Amino acid sequence: GENVEQHPSTLSVQEGDSAVIKCTYSDSASNYFPWYKQELGKGPQLIIDIRSNVGEKKDQRIAVTLNKTAKHFSLHITETQPEDSAVYFCAASIISGNTGKLIFGQGTTLQVKP
Amino acid sequence: NAGVTQTPKFQVLKTGQSMTLQCAQDMNHNSMYWYRQDPGMGLRLIYYSASEGTTDKGEVPNGYNVSRLNKREFSLRLESAAPSQTSVYFCASRDFDTQYFGPGTRLTVL
Numbered sequence: 001g002e003n004v005e006q007h008p009s010t011l012s013v014q015e016g017d018s019a020v021i022k023c024t025y026s027d028s029a030s031n032y033f034p035w036y037k038q039e040l041g042k043g044p045q046l047i048i049d050i051r052s053n054v055g056e057k058k059d060q061r062i063a064v065t066l067n068k069t070a071k072h073f074s075l076h077i078t079e080t081q082p083e084d085s086a087v088y089f090c091a092a093s094i095i096s097g098n099t100g101k102l103i104f105g106q107g108t109t110l111q112v113k114p
Numbered sequence: 115n116a117g118v119t120q121t122p123k124f125q126v127l128k129t130g131q132s133m134t135l136q137c138a139q140d141m142n143h144n145s146m147y148w149y150r151q152d153p154g155m156g157l158r159l160i161y162y163s164a165s166e167g168t169t170d171k172g173e174v175p176n177g178y179n180v181s182r183l184n185k186r187e188f189s190l191r192l193e194s195a196a197p198s199q200t201s202v203y204f205c206a207s208r209d210f211d212t213q214y215f216g217p218g219t220r221l222t223v224l
Contacts, residue, residue: 001173009154032211043118043204043215044157089156093211099164100145100208101172104156 002027004092006105013080014113021108023090024072030092033073034102035064038087047088048075051095080112116140118216120205126222127195135190135219137205145208146188147172148180150201151218157204163188195223 003026013019025033031052036044050057050064050073057064061080066073077084087109091102121136139146144165149157149172159172163182177199179191192199200223206213 004156006156034211034213036215041217043206043217045215046212049211095211099162099170100211100213101147101159101162102157102213103173104158106154106156 002030002092002094002103004090004103004105006090006108008108009106010109010111012111012113015080015082017080019075019077019080019084019110019112021075021088021090021110022072023074023092023105024070025092025103026071027092027094028068028071029094032093032095033064033066034091034093035075036089036091036104038089038107040086044089077110080110082112082114085110085112118205118207118214120203120216120219122219123217124220126224127192128224129196131195132191132193133195133221134192135203135205135221136187137189137216138187139205139207139214140186141207141209141214142185143207143209143214144185146182147206147208147213148178148188148190149204149206150174150199151204152201160190160203192221195221197223199223 034049038044063076090105147162148160161180
């Protein structure tokens with residue numbers, strides 16, 4: 001089955017710097033890659049996603065890149081702010097049928113220091 | 115529109131006790147999911163329901179049962195709780211590709 005590895009497990013940056021979180025997946029059939037942000041005491045919330053027919057997607061300060069050949073995808077946060085501090089999860093899925101099952105990475109705790 | 119709601123927020127059980135975690139969504143989504151979250155392991159799928167009337171096992175179903183009561187509600191039952199089931203449990207529902215998560219239930223089994 002699918003396996004998703006996420007690195008680093010913790011990341012500390014200064015406010016204004018960029019942060020990059022990387023994930024690799026094992027199943028070449030995976031074609032949907034969402035990123036979730038989880039604030040303390042809350043459930044994960046989707047912040048951006050990418051499908052396998054696209055190499056890059058941006059939404060303001062957040063971008064995701066996908067390399068299908070190497071089976072890895074990355075989350076880029078520019079101009080980080082203290083409110084970006086949270087746990088970030090990548091996930092992979094095969095969009096087929098009606099299951100929508102997600103396989104999550106282990107999570108990255110991002111700390112943005114003011 | 116409350117989204118996905120879960121009850122209770124916190125629960126402490128003794129080994130061998132049973133309990134049911136409740137989940138409801140008001141977004142008219144067909145698919146619903148139960149995950150557990152443990153430190154350093156991300157979220158792992160326990161069970162899911164692709165549509166009302168169907169349920170299927172995920173990655174870690176042992177020790178759990180589920181019921182899709184109707185389109186809105188999807189419950190998770192622990193018949194005989196074990197310390198290994200100490201975790202934070204999240205319910206989610208899905209619209210197209212996006213899953214929407216509830217606030218979670220923190221369960222401790224002593």
